[in-house]
Amino acid sequence: MNLLSILGVFSSAIFSGTSLLYTTLGEVIGERSGIVNLGLEGVLLVSASSGFAVTVITGNPYIGVLVAVIIGGLMNMILGYLIIHRKANQLASGLALMFFGFGLSALIGKSYVGAKINALPRIALPGLENLPKLYSSLLSFDILIYTAIPVAFLVWWLLFRTRWGLGLRAVGENADTAYASGRDPRLIRYQALFLNGLLAGLGAAHLSIAYTMTWTEYMTAGRGFIAVALVIFSRWHPLRAIVGALLFSGAVAFQLLLQSSGVQVSPFLLDTIPYVLTVLVLIAWGGNRRHSAPASLGRVYHGTE
Amino acid sequence: MSARTFLRIAVSNTLVKNIARYVMMMLLALLLFGIILLATGKDPFQSYRDMFGATFGSAYGFSEVLVAMIPMLITALAVALPSRVGLINVGGEGQLYIGAAFATWGALTFKDQPAWVLLPLMALLGMIGGALWAFIPGYLKSIGLVNETITTLLMNSIAPKIVGFLIFGFWHSPMDTVKTENFVSAARLPTFFNTRVHLGFVIALVLLALFWIIMKYTRWGLEMRAIGGNPQAARRNGIPLKGYLIVIMCLGGAIAGLAGMSHVSGFYGVLILNFSMGLGFMGFLICWLAGGDPIGIFLMSFVVAIITTGGNFLQLTQGLPYAVINILLALALFVVLASPKFFEGKKA
Numbered sequence: 001m002n003l004l005s006i007l008g009v010f011s012s013a014i015f016s017g018t019s020l021l022y023t024t025l026g027e028v029i030g031e032r033s034g035i036v037n038l039g040l041e042g043v044l045l046v047s048a049s050s051g052f053a054v055t056v057i058t059g060n061p062y063i064g065v066l067v068a069v070i071i072g073g074l075m076n077m078i079l080g081y082l083i084i085h086r087k088a089n090q091l092a093s094g095l096a097l098m099f100f101g102f103g104l105s106a107l108i109g110k111s112y113v114g115a116k117i118n119a120l121p122r123i124a125l126p127g128l129e130n131l132p133k134l135y136s137s138l139l140s141f142d143i144l145i146y147t148a149i150p151v152a153f154l155v156w157w158l159l160f161r162t163r164w165g166l167g168l169r170a171v172g173e174n175a176d177t178a179y180a181s182g183r184d185p186r187l188i189r190y191q192a193l194f195l196n197g198l199l200a201g202l203g204a205a206h207l208s209i210a211y212t213m214t215w216t217e218y219m220t221a222g223r224g225f226i227a228v229a230l231v232i233f234s235r236w237h238p239l240r241a242i243v244g245a246l247l248f249s250g251a252v253a254f255q256l257l258l259q260s261s262g263v264q265v266s267p268f269l270l271d272t273i274p275y276v277l278t279v280l281v282l283i284a285w286g287g288n289r290r291h292s293a294p295a296s297l298g299r300v301y302h303g304t305e
Numbered sequence: 306m307s308a309r310t311f312l313r314i315a316v317s318n319t320l321v322k323n324i325a326r327y328v329m330m331m332l333l334a335l336l337l338f339g340i341i342l343l344a345t346g347k348d349p350f351q352s353y354r355d356m357f358g359a360t361f362g363s364a365y366g367f368s369e370v371l372v373a374m375i376p377m378l379i380t381a382l383a384v385a386l387p388s389r390v391g392l393i394n395v396g397g398e399g400q401l402y403i404g405a406a407f408a409t410w411g412a413l414t415f416k417d418q419p420a421w422v423l424l425p426l427m428a429l430l431g432m433i434g435g436a437l438w439a440f441i442p443g444y445l446k447s448i449g450l451v452n453e454t455i456t457t458l459l460m461n462s463i464a465p466k467i468v469g470f471l472i473f474g475f476w477h478s479p480m481d482t483v484k485t486e487n488f489v490s491a492a493r494l495p496t497f498f499n500t501r502v503h504l505g506f507v508i509a510l511v512l513l514a515l516f517w518i519i520m521k522y523t524r525w526g527l528e529m530r531a532i533g534g535n536p537q538a539a540r541r542n543g544i545p546l547k548g549y550l551i552v553i554m555c556l557g558g559a560i561a562g563l564a565g566m567s568h569v570s571g572f573y574g575v576l577i578l579n580f581s582m583g584l585g586f587m588g589f590l591i592c593w594l595a596g597g598d599p600i601g602i603f604l605m606s607f608v609v610a611i612i613t614t615g616g617n618f619l620q621l622t623q624g625l626p627y628a629v630i631n632i633l634l635a636l637a638l639f640v641v642l643a644s645p646k647f648f649e650g651k652k653a
Contacts, residue, residue, distance in 0.1 A: 038458075078639070088642040091395060091454070092593035095586050096638035103631030107345060110626055217628060222462065229459055268470035272463045279459055282451045298454065 004134065005260050009253045011138045015211045017249030018145050019044075019203035023227040024234070024241045025155045026199030031231055032159060033192035034172040034296040038094030039079055040200055041224030042101015047072040047204035049109035052215040055117045065120070065144070065205040072201020075101065076193040084189050087300045102218070109215045120144065120210040142210040144202065151199075155238040168192055172294035175301040185301045200227075226274070233278040235285065236294060248274045330644070331608060334637035341632060347623050355622045356615030366614070368500035372572065373610035375502075376401075378509035378602060379564035380588025382516060383435075385597040387557040389520065390532040390549055396442060396457025397561040398585025399464035400435040404562020405569045406468045407434030409485060409576040412492035412569075413476060420491040427492060428566050435562020436555040438464065443554025447547045453554065461585065469578050476576065483578040494571035503571030505564075512560065513599045529553065561585060594641050605641075612637060 023040060030037050037043075051068025055061050075097070082093040122140035131139070159165040168188050170178040175185040207223070208215055226248060233247075234240035255270045339349035359366045380397045387394040408431035415423055442456035478486035494504040520526040531539040532549055540546040568584070569576050591609060595601025616630025 082639065082642050086643045089593050091393070092590050092638075093642050095590050096635050096642060098586070099583075099631045099638065100635030102628050103633070103635060106626040106628035107341070107632065217626065225458075225462055229462065232455055232459070266470045266474055268466045268473060271466045275459050275463045279451075279456060282455065282459075283445065293452070293455075 004138075006257070007135065007138045009256045009260070011141075012256065013249040013253035014141065014145060016252055017245045018148050019207040019211065020223060020227060020230065020248060021148050021152065021241065021245035022144075022203030022206065023200045023223060024230040024245055025152055025238055026196040026203070027227050027231045028234070028236055028238050028241055029155060029159065029168070029192050029199070030196035031236055031297055032172045032294055033168045033189050034175065034294055034299060034301075035079075035083065035189055035193060035196075036090050036094065036228070036298050037076065037079060037097075037193070037196060038091055038228065039075070039097025039101065039224075040094075040227055041220060041222070042098040042105075043072050043075040043197055043200045044204040044207070044220045044224050045101045045105035045218070046075055046108065047201040048208035048219060049105040049112070049215055051201070051205045052115075052117065052208040053108055053112050055209050056112050056115045059118055061118055061120045061209050064117075064209050065202070068205035068209070069198050069201035072199070072204065073194045073197035076197030076200075077190075080190050080193045083300070084186050084193075087302065090298050090300075098224070106217050109217065112215050113217075115215070117209065117213055119213045120206075142206075144206045144210055149242060151202075152238050152242050155199075159238060164188075164191075169294070171301075172296055175296055175299070179303075186303075189301070200224075203227075229275055229278050232293075233274070233281055235281075247277070326644075327604065327608075330640040331637060333640050334633060337636045338633040345625075347625070352619055352623055355618050356611075359618035360611050360615050365500060368498075368502050370607070370610045370614045371506055372501045372503075373614050374606045375505040375509055375571070376564050376568050376584045377587055377591055377606040377609060378513065379505070379567065380561055380585050381592040381595070381602045381606065382509075382512055382588075382599075383557045383561035383564065383585075384589050384592035385595075385599070385602060386516060386560065387553050388533075388592065388597045389529045390553050391536060392443075392446065392550065392554055392557070393454045394439070394442075394457055394554065394557045394561075395454055395589055396439060396460055396558070396585070397564075397588045398581060398583065399457070399461040400438045400558040400561035401565035401568070401581055401585045402464035402468050403438040403565070404431035404435035404559075405565030405576060405580070406471055407431050407562065408566035409476065409488075409569055412488045413485065416489045416492065418491065420495075423491045424494065424570070427570055428563060431562040431566025432559035433562070435558040435560070435565065437558070438562070439554045439558020440551070443551045443558075446554070447550040465579055465581070468576070472576060472578055485576045488570065488574045492570060493574050494567060496571070501572070503567070505567030505571045508563070508567060512563075513602065517599045561588075564588070590638060594638065608637065609634060 023044065027037060027040060047068040050071045051064040054067040055064030058064070078100070079093055079097050082088045083090050120142040122142050124136045124140040159169065167178065167183045170181070171183065171185045171188045179185055204220070207220065212219065230241060230244040230248060234244040251270060251273045255267055258265055259267070335353065339353070342349040342352055360370050361367060380401060383397045383400065384394050408427040411427040411430040412423070415426060418426070438460065439457070442453040442460065445451040445456055446453040472485060473482055476485045478484065496503045520529070528539070528544045529549065531542070531544060532546060536546055564584070569580070573580060587609065591602055591605045595605045612630060612634045616627055616633070619625055619630055620627045
């Protein structure tokens with residue numbers, strides 16, 4: 001094992017973790033307002049495929065990213081209509097959205113399987129331009145990677161340092177009380193879901209336009225559910241979500257490292273580590289009010305009628 | 306219940322009205338999907354003719370619809386039962402995988418046994434596997450530590466990987482690393498009339514009927530409804546709340562495990578990596594859309610099965626990816642979800 005292979009593993013962990021971090025941040029906002037979005041998997045797929053298709057058509061990855069982000073927000077509006085307006089069950093509506101995403105993304109991406117795109121350009125870490133090309137290419141990242149952690153801080157600031165964030169968290173804890181204090185739970189939940197979709201779209205865009213640079217059916221391979229797990233792992237906090245995403249991509253990297261050094265551990269078992277850890281974290285923090293879920297998570301807001 | 310009251314319920318206004326609304330909603334979903342097909346340059350009328358011709362046009366096509374219904378019926382029941390005591394079991398997918406793995410272990414280990422020993426043994430093993438997998442969330446919930454929705458959801462992601470580990474590490478056939486060797490014929494559930502409809506269909510119907518009877522006519526059903534209505538009041542009236550929560554969750558898991566057993570034994574005859582592809586989630590959806598009602602579960606499964614089976618033919622004749630049928634499926638689910646008072650009450 002040499003420095004190069006370690007760097008390679010490190011670099012691939014960052015690439016695979018970025019889309020997860022964006023998606024998790026989006027889900028933190030959604031769940032803080034009281035909405036579990038099990039449709040994330042579908043949202044990611046539709047954003048990834050449409051962003052990829054637009055990049056192929058226009059030849060401009062930035063337009064592709066923009067489209068993916070907007071599509072993500074719009075996909076979540078379907079969910080919003082069902083669970084906020086029509087008061088449908090959140091989990092069932094999310095799963096229906098997931099199936100919708102499976103189908104729609106297959107339809108959108110059908111003609112673009114195997115297409116080549118101009119990916120988001122990669123910029124070497126400042127100060128490292130003079131390294132040998134092999135090293136500097138491993139340490140070059142695209143713009144979405146550089147912005148991922150600042151976005152996490154932005155989400156934290158939004159949720160915990162603005163009036164809007166206070167209202168959003170209040171709705172997530174008790175929508176009736178929030179309403180009584182002059183906020184509109186429905187509007188706030190729509191806004192939260194829209195932001196959730198935008199961020200998921202950003203994650204999906206990074207996946208298809210910057211990281212893998214391809215489109216294949218069901219390319220997200222469970223990332224939507226991983227994000228939901230990471231939100232719980234990070235106990236509904238955007239900054240801890242950074243740790244969660246690092247942990248998950250770290251587990252992936254660890255697995256690659258083990259394989260490259262010839263150690264025989266089943267990759268299937270290593271894959272379960274993040275989930276098992278999340279369950280353990282839940283048990284460890286269980287019953288502690290400070291670390292528990294938003295109180296109205298998953299509940300339907302019936303309004304005042 | 307006398308025959309007369311039964312008749313009165315069967316032909317009652319609400320049932321007829323419900324079916325009429327059902328048909329209206331499905332037409333709306335078909336219309337929306339038709340527009341999408343049209344937008345992609347396909348002929349919607351030809352597509353629908355293919356779909357319905359293939360599913361209703363021949364006895365075999367129709368039998369394929371029944372085949373597709375089997376895992377949906379059972380996994381939906383695995384959600385419906387816990388929902389009556391207020392437990393939300395999103396973990397059907399994981400419980401199904403573990404049940405299938407336990408049953409496969411039985412099929413591979415005792416392959417010399419005759420079918421009348423092997424099949425009940427596999428069913429039992431499948432149920433134990435599912436129940437064990439559901440015990441963890443059930444126990445954590447009953448002591449008030451962690452919400453079962455979250456744990457069952459997380460454990461869904463763990464189960465297929467454990468199955469993958471077992472197949473890849475121990476059970477795979479010499480030819481192929483992603484599946485076991487084919488089950489011996491004694492480990493296959495019998496099929497009917499040269500179709501792929503297997504005994505699992507009968508099992509599913511019996512379970513649904515049992516569920517209906519138990520909920521309506523037994524003390525357990527009454528106590529479960531009491532817990533679902535107000536757990537604390539039920540506890541103060543001497544109903545063993547903790548015990549019920551654990552046992553019912555495990556029973557739900559056992560049913561999902563049985564669905565896994567029936568699917569690997571009756572449908573595939575082999576355990577394949579990632580074989581389920583969301584069957585457990587589909588069961589959850591069907592159960593919630595049907596409000597946990599056995600007849601509703603049957604009707605909803607039937608509709609969903611027609612769509613997914615028809616999708617196979619859409620792929621053949623229209624050159625669309627199979628996954629595209631999920632759009633029609635989701636549209637049908639959206640329109641039903643958008644009218645939440647469809648099946649009155651009973652939502653835990």
